[in-house]
Amino acid sequence: MTEAKAEGSEPTRSLHFIHQIIEEDNKTGKFDGRVQTRFPPEPNGYLHIGHAKSICLNFGTALKYGGKCNLRFDDTNPVKEDIEYINAIQEDVRWLGFQWDALFYASDYFEQLYQWAEKLIQDGKAYVCDLTAEQVAMYRGGLDPKTAKESPNRNRSVEENLDLFRRMRAGEFPDGARTLRAKIDPRAANINLRDPVMYRILHATHPHVGDKWCIYPMYDWTHGQSDSIERVTHSICTLEFENNRPLYDWYIQQLGIYAPQQIEFARLNLTYTVMSKRKLLELVKNKYVSGWDDPRMPTLCGIRRRGYTPEAMRNFCERIGVSKFPGTIDMAWLEDAVREDLNKRAARVMAVLKPLKVVIDNYPEGQTDELDAVNNPEDPAAGSRKVPFSRIVYIERDDFMENPPKDYFRLAPGREVRLRYAYFVKCVNAVKDDKGEVVEVHCTYDPETRGGNAPPDGRKVKGTIHWVSVAHAIPAEVRLYDHLFAKENPDDIPEGQDYKVNLNPNSLVTLTDARVEPSLAGAKPGNRYQFERLGYFCVDRDTEGKSLVFNRTVTLRDSWAKLEKAQQKKK
């Protein structure tokens, strides 16, 4: 190894293959050093985490190279698209933290596209076909070109084609009666080149251009030229469009217009969820979830409601990288990304999810203490607050065990623990109901441990648990979320079954009897907190007036839970 690292030189961070291509293009002057990308969603559904990867890539690339990135709706199919989606998509892109240079609609180019179509007809490069959809499929043959044959209408005269096409536009024919097809090669090895359909007849109202058209261009006839019109340099898209690139190139070449460079990358797959728009729509429509923004959904509005931050999302997209390998990323990465972000910024508070009453026998009745609690140990500027303490407190049910294993550090008969920020308490006895369930625990406290400090005798406790004062606590509803699907790969299903058999029946557990510390009074929807020792939570939009509703964004890392699980496995 030579002295590769010159002193003072920046360690060069490695570029993924797309940025390598761009830097190479900039070096050779292919696009005069210009970099322009775009995010081109179809407004037929809500954006999901997979789109976030594309958004971060496209907008991030423009930002990195001082270029432009537009938002363009590829709205070529009015029967599936809707203004609801157009609005939601814009909101989601903004939430992620990006601002487009221009907002376009592919439908803005419909007239230009139509003119270009007439030009191809004039040049003998397109023809009107009378075959039905089924017939077209049959004539096109299977994957093997040997089974293909050409359309009987392939050699119509230019005049007849032009006349028919104009009458298609004029609305003379019913839906599906005819199509305009590119005259390329009926027996091409690449099936996309076997005289693809350019226009279909669709008497439908378009969400953006209304009833202006009754013929609509196919995506393939629209996408490349739209990029060309906008002068996109690097047209970044997902792998499945590799097969279509030769077709886009053909159109651009026949038209003799500016040619962007298409680069394909692998779309994002995540464990324990589905990303297909069709499936997400089905989950919403058939009420498997409460809506597009159900916090269990991988939609951007869903994870937003769940409490994820845009910073965490962008960081996640940065970390997973960009390549052409269609792998699946472990959901744990996403969770790690939010934890990392929220750890630095979320205020710590105490909340008891499943309350168990603790009476401190030797604490004076009617007395209240105001104890200092740190708001965020990761951020001294966050300051501190007062938390009220009194004779009866709630602790977490899971923090008491009558017959605990050795490595259980929490409260148990005869054991002493620290109540966070308050006192050491020692369990005297537990009171049970007729069913044998512990309903109340009695403790004594040590006044010398006020503030949670160790007593003069140097006594130590292994566990510190959280609590709220019964007299001061605020009731709250807490929604605990888990993976939407019970299997890493929801599509891993038994013969003849459906992916929905893998839905996780415990993906939502609602706790209606939680208590939170009084400082949370007046918390607003969207506010994020760390409930100490439990996880990160945010105030849900269902919160109204006094009734607080929290969503669990993600649990804290829990080495005790891990231990428990491991021990259960041993048994």
Next chain:
RNA sequence: UGGGGAAUGGUGUAACGGUAGCACAGCAGACUCUGGAUCUGCUUGUCUAGGUUCGAAUCCUAGUUCCCCAGCCA
């Protein structure tokens, strides 16, 4: 069956003929008023077989496996 792509630890991603690195997960330990955070250490990898070369994840040849395409969807 035709065409287009891709293969590096459990997962994802670097290395561009010269020490296989990073992150997540996992394991062990330190520290701790969160079994949190932080810190330290560890396990695990170049699809296979040949070849070129002083030297191959990288170049060549052959094979294997996986993904995508047969909408008037995008």
